[in-house]
Amino acid sequence: TSAAGALAFYLCWPDTPRHGVLQDLSPKGMGFLTRSPLGVGNVIKIETPHFSAIAEVMRIQQAKDDYVSAGARFLTVKFTQERGNFIVAQA
Numbered sequence: 001t002s003a004a005g006a007l008a009f010y011l012c013w014p015d016t017p018r019h020g021v022l023q024d025l026s027p028k029g030m031g032f033l034t035r036s037p038l039g040v041g042n043v044i045k046i047e048t049p050h051f052s053a054i055a056e057v058m059r060i061q062q063a064k065d066d067y068v069s070a071g072a073r074f075l076t077v078k079f080t081q082e083r084g085n086f087i088v089a090q091a
Contacts, residue, residue, distance in 0.1 A: 032069075044072065055077075
């Protein structure tokens, strides 16, 4: 599923939020862009308008304009709305 939007993430809690842009979302994890230093294996707290999560960074790839593309798998996730059209699935 494709989704885009601003997100904040934390390498430890409490801490100053770091910023990123959500690229894609699935029930198991998400992809996002950030300019903040991040490493594979980091466990991060993620806050967006649609969900909050604790996730483990599984991959990092260099992207353009000093961004890195990160992939993270959810350890926990809580969606703001339990029902709605935030995620659309097609068979």
